[in-house]
Amino acid sequence: MKAVMCKQFGPPQSLVLEDVPAPVPGKGEVVIDVKAASVNFPDVLIIENKYQFKPPLPFSPGSEVAGVVKSLGEGVSHLTVGQPVVALLGHGAFAEEVAAPADKVVPLPPGVDFATAAAMGLTYATSHHAVIDRAQLKAGETMLVLGAAGGVGVAAIEIGKIVGARVIAAASSADKLAVCKAHGADELINYATEDLRERIKQLTGGKGVDVVYDPVGGAYSEAALRSTAWRGRFLVVGFANGEIPRIPLNLTLLKGCAIVGVFWGDFARREPEANYRLMTELFRWLEQGRIKPHISGRYPLARTADALIAMAERKVTGKVVILVEE
Helix, strand or coil: CEEEEECCCCCHHHCEEEECCCCCCCCCEEEEEEEEEEECHHHHHHHCCCCCCCCCCCECCCCEEEEEEEEECCCCCCCCCCCEEEEECCCCCCECEEEEEHHHEEECCCCCCHHHHHHHHHHHHHHHHHHHHHCCCCCCCEEEECCCCEHHHHHHHHHHHHHCCEEEEEECCHHHHHHHHHCCCCEEEECCCCCHHHHHHHHCCCCCEEEEEECCCCHHHHHHHHCEEEEEEEEECCCCCCCCCCCCCHHHHHHCCEEEECCHHHHHHHCHHHHHHHHHHHHHHHHHCCCCCCEEEEEEHHHHHHHHHHHHCCCCCEEEEEECCC
């Protein structure tokens, strides 16, 4: 089978597509015939050896995959050969086949296409865990989403609206903000042309926002924290900007606010039953049409590097997916 391989750490251009042995399922595993895999920002970091998860070389990157069960390992009874599924993995998705732990494989609801399924898991699970569990966002509250046109940003907007909150989306261009508006954002801030703090002050009547959703980091983090309301919650989701901000902790004292870490991957590992309930709710919302992943690009397996370059250069709105051809 063919797989995109990272044989040495480096930029996406260093990846190679080559023939590798087909996986065989071990005990408690299944092999999935891959139909689609989605690209996430951590995939860029992993191949450059800049992520907290460091698989041994060589490896195939990619953490989200949708496809059909090809074979079952010993002890797997809740899945069947030929069943459409989605799986969230540490790596290995950018390949024609992948072996996956059966407890990380979820049956696909009827009518959900493979590209949508692959694009949904990590971003929507992260945002569900962040917005509902960690922030405890409530109806009538206001949430600011930074980097709102990205995969987790779009998911946060939609989940915020399901909760009944007012959502302010901040992004760096009119095109990106149009995507945010299409997914339910109530207010828009172009922080390339507007002063973030002043605009938040205008939109909230000086009160500030109850929740900040920050997957970006960098210079806007402190400005957003300074714009929180009393008892606000600042969600640390990631650092797509590449810069981990240095926050003056006296701000939390003055605001009576909380800085809350969001690490969905470890949540899923430590609290599997809670994560299963989370995923079940997300798929129910998907079936109901209450959430809809925004897919801005589709690439064949041979152009996986191009998809990762687009992600690294922040040219992606929502998600991009890799489609594995028959």
